[in-house]
Amino acid sequence: MEEKKKAKKRVQMREQDPLKRARNFEEVPYAYSPEEAMEEASRCLVCKRPACMGGCPVEVNIPAFISLIKDGKFVEACYKIKEKNSFPAVCGRVCPQEVQCEARCLVGKKGEPVAVGNLERFVADYEAEKGEVKLPEKPKPTGRKVAVIGSGPGGLTCASDLIQAGHQVTLFEALHKAGGVLVYGIPEFRLPKAIVGREVEYIQKLGVEVVVNAVVGRLYTVDELLNEQGYDAVYIGIGAGLPMFLGIPGENLNGVYSANEFLTRANLMKAYLFPEYDTPIKVAKRPAIVGGGNVAMDSARVALRLGAEKVYLIYRRSEAEMPARKAEVHHAHEEGIEFLLLTNPTGFIDDGKGNVCAVECVKMELGEPDESGRRRPIPVKGSEFQVEIDVAISALGARANPLLPKTMPDLKLNKKGYIMADETGMTSARGVFAGGDIVTGAATVISAMGAGRKAATAINDYLKWKYWDFRGPQ
Amino acid sequence: MFKILKKQELSEFVTLFEFEAKDIAKKAEAGNFFILKIHEEGERIPLTIADFDREKGTLTTVFQKVGKTTEHLGTLNEGDFISDVIGPLGVSSHIENFGKVVCVGGGVGIAPVYPITRALKEAGNKVLSIIGARNKDLLFWEDKMRDVSDELVITTDDGSYGRKAVVTVPLEEFLKGGDIDMVIAIGPAIMMKFVCKTTEKYNVKTVVSLNSIMIDGTGMCGGCRVEVGGETKFCCVDGPEFDGADVNFDLLMERQRMYPDEEKAAMERYTEAIKGGK
Numbered sequence: 001m002e003e004k005k006k007a008k009k010r011v012q013m014r015e016q017d018p019l020k021r022a023r024n025f026e027e028v029p030y031a032y033s034p035e036e037a038m039e040e041a042s043r044c045l046v047c048k049r050p051a052c053m054g055g056c057p058v059e060v061n062i063p064a065f066i067s068l069i070k071d072g073k074f075v076e077a078c079y080k081i082k083e084k085n086s087f088p089a090v091c092g093r094v095c096p097q098e099v100q101c102e103a104r105c106l107v108g109k110k111g112e113p114v115a116v117g118n119l120e121r122f123v124a125d126y127e128a129e130k131g132e133v134k135l136p137e138k139p140k141p142t143g144r145k146v147a148v149i150g151s152g153p154g155g156l157t158c159a160s161d162l163i164q165a166g167h168q169v170t171l172f173e174a175l176h177k178a179g180g181v182l183v184y185g186i187p188e189f190r191l192p193k194a195i196v197g198r199e200v201e202y203i204q205k206l207g208v209e210v211v212v213n214a215v216v217g218r219l220y221t222v223d224e225l226l227n228e229q230g231y232d233a234v235y236i237g238i239g240a241g242l243p244m245f246l247g248i249p250g251e252n253l254n255g256v257y258s259a260n261e262f263l264t265r266a267n268l269m270k271a272y273l274f275p276e277y278d279t280p281i282k283v284a285k286r287p288a289i290v291g292g293g294n295v296a297m298d299s300a301r302v303a304l305r306l307g308a309e310k311v312y313l314i315y316r317r318s319e320a321e322m323p324a325r326k327a328e329v330h331h332a333h334e335e336g337i338e339f340l341l342l343t344n345p346t347g348f349i350d351d352g353k354g355n356v357c358a359v360e361c362v363k364m365e366l367g368e369p370d371e372s373g374r375r376r377p378i379p380v381k382g383s384e385f386q387v388e389i390d391v392a393i394s395a396l397g398a399r400a401n402p403l404l405p406k407t408m409p410d411l412k413l414n415k416k417g418y419i420m421a422d423e424t425g426m427t428s429a430r431g432v433f434a435g436g437d438i439v440t441g442a443a444t445v446i447s448a449m450g451a452g453r454k455a456a457t458a459i460n461d462y463l464k465w466k467y468w469d470f471r472g473p474q
Numbered sequence: 475m476f477k478i479l480k481k482q483e484l485s486e487f488v489t490l491f492e493f494e495a496k497d498i499a500k501k502a503e504a505g506n507f508f509i510l511k512i513h514e515e516g517e518r519i520p521l522t523i524a525d526f527d528r529e530k531g532t533l534t535t536v537f538q539k540v541g542k543t544t545e546h547l548g549t550l551n552e553g554d555f556i557s558d559v560i561g562p563l564g565v566s567s568h569i570e571n572f573g574k575v576v577c578v579g580g581g582v583g584i585a586p587v588y589p590i591t592r593a594l595k596e597a598g599n600k601v602l603s604i605i606g607a608r609n610k611d612l613l614f615w616e617d618k619m620r621d622v623s624d625e626l627v628i629t630t631d632d633g634s635y636g637r638k639a640v641v642t643v644p645l646e647e648f649l650k651g652g653d654i655d656m657v658i659a660i661g662p663a664i665m666m667k668f669v670c671k672t673t674e675k676y677n678v679k680t681v682v683s684l685n686s687i688m689i690d691g692t693g694m695c696g697g698c699r700v701e702v703g704g705e706t707k708f709c710c711v712d713g714p715e716f717d718g719a720d721v722n723f724d725l726l727m728e729r730q731r732m733y734p735d736e737e738k739a740a741m742e743r744y745t746e747a748i749k750g751g752k
């Protein structure tokens with residue numbers, strides 16, 4: 001009886017102390033031990049009709065892999081996940097489980113849901129550590145060649161599926177490192193770059209040729225890939241990588257960054273290790289981050305780890321409306337980030353030498369819901385105030401980068417510049433598929449992976465039948 | 475990996491590399507630049523494509539040693555490799571027969587102005603060129619520039635070669651002639667600013683190539699923001715060439731000075747390492 005009661009409570013992952021971790025770039029949680037993993041697994045009811053699976057965009061067989069953990073078969077559990085999700089070490093860490101798989105878990109109806117994400121992460125790390133990463137058998141070559149453009153989670157998944165279908169696959173990446181947002185955006189303390197590197201190596205082992213430093217649209221056009229370089233189909237997974245700015249006075253002062261620039265310097269270029277690494281970054285005493293999503297939380301927590309004394313997070317609605325993952329908001333609070341809610345910046349102030357020295361803000365109140373269903377913030381007259389800062393980071397979300405689409409006149413885009421694709425990833429350009437953030441706008445890692453997988457299936461069909469019938473998004 | 479085939483010291487501070495980059499050479503056009511990273515810990519820095527050879531599959535670049543990365547680059551030799559080269563980037567120069575044009579290259583800016591001058595000449599323009607530097611030792615490519623110009627004026631600040639003057643002096647003399655259709659000027663921001671001040675008086679369209687701090691060069695980070703005609707532009711994808719009359723040069727110069735302390739620290743650390751025999 002005693003046993004049972006204890007088992008009802010979720011096994012929490014132990015975490016680095018907030019004050020300590022606020023000064024380093026190491027991962028926040030420590031991994032489960034095998035015992036802890038088995039204990040947490042024992043909470044799963046192994047439902048016959050598992051609700052959790054409906055919440056996972058790629059339908060990982062959750063009860064099956066958790067049962068294997070119960071039996072101590074950790075490596076097998078990992079293989080089970082990999083049938084549906086090639087990168088469990090990544091998803092276990094960054095999926096918003098609280099609104100996906102775990103949100104629907106039956107156990108969660110009464111208490112805390114089974115920690116699907118933590119378990120997924122555990123078995124993936126276990127597999128890698130034990131060096132028992134299994135390479136699937138080499139498929140029969142089809143003689144077909146596919147180009148995948150963009151090495152984010154979507155491109156990686158698509159490439160991995162296509163190579164396993166026997167096609168020859170080349171993955172083109174504009175930056176000097178593959179991984180997309182997983183390497184340039186999400187910080188080390190949430191997703192160690194060694195893990196992303198491992199996944200990239202894995203698909204190389206499967207036979208995918210990874211070509212970095214290849215800005216498609218400039219170095220090659222899609223048309224050239226299809227008509228001169230002998231590719232039979234193309235998948236575009238270039239993400240939504242165009243930064244947005246507020247459009248307020250003072251935005252070009254030194255010290256005002258886009259989150260993309262700030263995070264790219266810190267993560268991709270490893271500016272937090274300056275001067276060991278050459279790329280500099282402004283180490284702020286009092287940075288302000290504008291925004292309320294994952295990108296804002298990541299920027300705030302990076303700025304803190306670089307050595308800031310006080311980090312402000314400025315958001316124009318209230319905490320309830322923040323789009324960031326709850327766990328990340330919680331971590332940010334714990335680490336001492338100061339939230340300035342219902343506040344909107346109206347201008348950056350010059351210190352007289354071209355550097356930002358303060359941000360002028362106005363208080364907001366919530367009015368009627370807007371088209372997003374969230375209550376619209378309205379400025380409160382006469383509530384202007386200034387906050388002294390030395391760095392500002394604008395984390396307002398991203399848009400579609402036109403660099404590649406601009407070179408494809410026959411590729412239909414929507415009003416905002418995103419590529420139009422149907423649910424299989426088919427676009428208006430023959431032989432060209434697309435998915436992930438460049439189709440949906442900024443979304444999630446797992447949804448990009450789902451799109452990459454669907455497109456790989458559609459590409460297989462296309463390569464068989466060469467049938468093209470684009471009817472636009474459903 | 476990109477192999478360096480030819481190295482030439484053009485002056486104490488200016489070095490030329492010709493290196494293998496087959497696919498980039500195929501697409502390169504006048505006005506384009508590329509980004510390089512020397513090694514794993516290196517910074518990404520932009521340099522102009524000063525020349526390209528599509529048949530040989532090579533790019534030529536000329537760079538001035540001003541800090542850690544360019545100093546380090548200068549120590550590489552023929553046969554060495556550069557780990558990452560990304561390009562061609564930026565909008566190509568708009569080339570047509572404008573009539574009579576003046577091409578101005580200041581300091582290391584002589585290198586990027588050369589392919590544009592050549593293209594303008596090939597397009598049938600009458601080309602007057604001015605190249606200037608602080609002193610004789612910093613000048614290079616006099617012959618190459620002469621080959622593609624109808625007239626070439628050389629200036630040095632100290633009079634050690636050519637005319638003792640800044641580039642705007644002969645420029646103004648050309649402008650006084652009254653039949654100049656366009657000016658293109660590449661060099662330090664301050665030079666471009668004064669070129670634009672000079673041409674403004676004569677109402678002659680002036681194209682400049684801006685050198686803001688960059689990372690990706692594909693429009694992803696916004697670090698290269700410049701202000702043109704009161705609007706924010708991304709230098710790497712909207713430029714690097716802009717109509718000089720509209721450029722906020724003071725902002726450009728301020729933004730170039732974003733990391734003075736870090737640049738100094740990096741350079742000192744590098745010099746120490748070299749002394750230490752690394």
Ligand SMILES: Cc1cc2nc3c(=O)[nH]c(=O)nc-3n(C[C@H](O)[C@H](O)[C@H](O)COP(=O)(O)OP(=O)(O)OC[C@H]3O[C@@H](n4cnc5c(N)ncnc54)[C@H](O)[C@@H]3O)c2cc1C
Nearest residue numbers: 150152154174180181185216238239436437443444445448
């Ligand atoms: C800071 C940050 C934190 C996030 N946190 C989370 C999180 O915790 N959980 C979550 O689920 N999601 C999170 N997201 C969102 C998630 O990362 C994205 O939705 C996902 O990465 C999109 O994947 P993708 O494959 O569409 O493209 P991306 O990951 O954006 O990758 C696209 C790749 O294509 C390359 N590319 C672009 N143009 C070209 C070109 N012309 N030629 C060649 N290559 C090109 C880019 O360099 C890039 O590497 C976060 C996003 C950011 C920015």
Ligand SMILES: Cc1cc2nc3c(=O)[nH]c(=O)nc-3n(C[C@H](O)[C@H](O)[C@H](O)COP(=O)(O)OP(=O)(O)OC[C@H]3O[C@@H](n4cnc5c(N)ncnc54)[C@H](O)[C@@H]3O)c2cc1C
Nearest residue numbers: 519520521522537538541542543544685686687688730737
């Ligand atoms: C489109 C473009 C074309 C260029 N072409 C040439 C060229 O053909 N030849 C040449 O000698 N130089 C060129 N430059 C300038 C060159 O990029 C810088 O001199 C170089 O980055 C200096 O790096 P460093 O580490 O040696 O010096 P640092 O000590 O780091 O910096 C010295 C100065 O260079 C600038 N700078 C520093 N880092 C960067 C960066 N990542 N991107 C851009 N500028 C930076 C800053 O203004 C800084 O004050 C070009 C710049 C641009 C934007």
Ligand code: SF4
Nearest residue numbers: 056060091095100101
């Ligand atoms: S992939 Fe993401 S949503 Fe699916 S089971 Fe794993 S953690 Fe949950």
Ligand code: SF4
Nearest residue numbers: 044045047052105106
């Ligand atoms: S819904 Fe919850 S209890 Fe049921 S199988 Fe899924 S994780 Fe296990």
Ligand code: FES
Nearest residue numbers: 691693695696710
């Ligand atoms: S260098 Fe990043 S947007 Fe121009």
